[in-house]
Amino acid sequence: MLEIVVASGKGGVGKSTVSSSFLYYLRKKGREVTAIDADVEAPNLHLIFGVSRWEIIREYKEGWTAKIDYGRCDNCGICRNECPFRAITFDGSKHIIDEVICEGCLTCSLVCPQRAIFRVRTVEGVLRGGKTKYGFPISGAKLRVGRPNSGKLVTEVKSLAKELGGKNSIYVVDAPAGIGCSVVSALAGSNGVVLVVEPTKASFADAKRMHKLAKHFMLPSALIINKADINPEFTEEILNYVRKENIFYLGSIPYDDAVPISMAEMKPVLEFAPESEVSKALRNISKLFEKEVIDGWHQWFREYRPKKPEPYVPLIIKPEQSKVKR
Amino acid sequence: MRIAVVSDENKGLNSTVATRFARAKYIVIVDVDKEWNIKDVRVKDNSAVAGGSGAGVKIVQSLNELGVDVAVGPSFGPNATVALNEVGIKAVTAPPGITIKEVIKIVKEQLTI
Numbered sequence: 001m002l003e004i005v006v007a008s009g010k011g012g013v014g015k016s017t018v019s020s021s022f023l024y025y026l027r028k029k030g031r032e033v034t035a036i037d038a039d040v041e042a043p044n045l046h047l048i049f050g051v052s053r054w055e056i057i058r059e060y061k062e063g064w065t066a067k068i069d070y071g072r073c074d075n076c077g078i079c080r081n082e083c084p085f086r087a088i089t090f091d092g093s094k095h096i097i098d099e100v101i102c103e104g105c106l107t108c109s110l111v112c113p114q115r116a117i118f119r120v121r122t123v124e125g126v127l128r129g130g131k132t133k134y135g136f137p138i139s140g141a142k143l144r145v146g147r148p149n150s151g152k153l154v155t156e157v158k159s160l161a162k163e164l165g166g167k168n169s170i171y172v173v174d175a176p177a178g179i180g181c182s183v184v185s186a187l188a189g190s191n192g193v194v195l196v197v198e199p200t201k202a203s204f205a206d207a208k209r210m211h212k213l214a215k216h217f218m219l220p221s222a223l224i225i226n227k228a229d230i231n232p233e234f235t236e237e238i239l240n241y242v243r244k245e246n247i248f249y250l251g252s253i254p255y256d257d258a259v260p261i262s263m264a265e266m267k268p269v270l271e272f273a274p275e276s277e278v279s280k281a282l283r284n285i286s287k288l289f290e291k292e293v294i295d296g297w298h299q300w301f302r303e304y305r306p307k308k309p310e311p312y313v314p315l316i317i318k319p320e321q322s323k324v325k326r
Numbered sequence: 327m328r329i330a331v332v333s334d335e336n337k338g339l340n341s342t343v344a345t346r347f348a349r350a351k352y353i354v355i356v357d358v359d360k361e362w363n364i365k366d367v368r369v370k371d372n373s374a375v376a377g378g379s380g381a382g383v384k385i386v387q388s389l390n391e392l393g394v395d396v397a398v399g400p401s402f403g404p405n406a407t408v409a410l411n412e413v414g415i416k417a418v419t420a421p422p423g424i425t426i427k428e429v430i431k432i433v434k435e436q437l438t439i
Contacts, residue, residue, distance in 0.1 A: 054382075062378045063378065151378065151380035151381055152349070152375070152376075152377065152378045152381070153348065153378070155346070155349050155375075181378075181380075184404065188400075188403060189400065189401075213404070216403075216404055216407075217403075218401065218419075256409045310405045311354060313404065313407070313408060313409050314404050314405060
């Protein structure tokens with residue numbers, strides 16, 4: 001079992017295009033693969049593989065929300081005044097809790113003289129699992145509007161994938177953008193990271209932060225430069241970083257309209273436009289990825305793993321010591 | 327000394343190290359004496375898994391309350407690393423899948439150097 005995370009820090013640089021190409025290429029080579037779409041705020045990996053029907057749909061519950069028992073409520077309005085989030089309104093006949101605003105703190109329940117307010121789990125979205133027409137499993141999730149991705153949700157998407165994929169599969173994780181909680185969860189328990197960068201300052205800056213996070217987890221990194229020809233001078237700067245930081249360089253991909261058109265057709269670009277420049281580049285990269293990262297994982301891990309731990313220390317804000325004597 | 331090992335199994339000393347630190351299902355608490363003999367083993371549910379985020383800080387909080395000296399996991403996230411430092415719990419990495427008995431050997435090696 002091997003779990004490789006495709007991440008970038010910045011969004012929209014080609015994580016899904018790269019991960020779908022890896023999955024499509026490895027599958028065509030007859031390998032057992034499983035797709036994990038950890039980008040649950042904007043899930044789209046399934047669209048590239050044309051998945052429109054899910055075999056497994058499970059409710060995902062995480063937070064709490066307050067609920068009023070109208071049999072007991074006497075409309076005294078104390079809860080409405082005390083709610084720190086102003087989530088309770090009165091419509092003239094009854095009090096209503098706005099589920100989107102409610103944080104589940106239960107101040108209302110505490111102050112209610114009638115004990116008419118209790119809490120229930122909020123359904124944040126659904127976990128889903130299925131099979132692509134290429135014959136490999138895919139797992140992901142879809143959130144309700146206003147509900148955040150979380151480390152817990154990514155953990156559950158990953159464990160659903162493992163139920164579907166089994167012990168011998170190669171797992172390719174399409175990570176969410178950013179380097180927050182959900183990305184940390186995508187990295188934890190994985191075996192390596194593929195960074196996707198485009199030659200822009202924003203993408204490069206975010207990729208560096210992503211690489212710092214990979215180093216924190218003592219994971220080896222590989223790097224792909226996407227849309228390399230839109231800014232060739234900057235590409236050189238990225239390559240200098242790759243050499244300095246001991247990252248495995250997988251190659252570059254040119255800009256090509258075939259990518260957005262293939263997405264609109266709901267097909268992997270390797271299948272939709274196999275002779276395009278971008279497909280040639282993606283095939284070469286996938287071939288190198290299979291040889292060096294998948295089959296040569298032990299060697300790759302030894303060579304490109306950070307030599308010593310480099311913890312990524314987040315900003316710590318400590319409250320000032322109180323000077324008031326008690 | 328009190329050692330906490332994260333695991334997805336509730337099998338006492340035969341539990342194995344989980345693939346995740348803060349989001350593992352159980353915390354196995356092992357008490358060892360000065361000669362590294364195992365004196366006591368308890369398995370606790372890890373309450374940190376229930377939260378959407380902040381699991382790293384939450385598990386360290388419960389380890390601190392349990393009076394743990396050494397925490398063992400496959401890897402530690404950024405927040406967990408800082409929190410462990412703050413409360414003075416030593417972090418020891420062990421590969422996922424190995425049993426608690428092997429973990430104690432690793433901890434012994436790491437701490438006696």
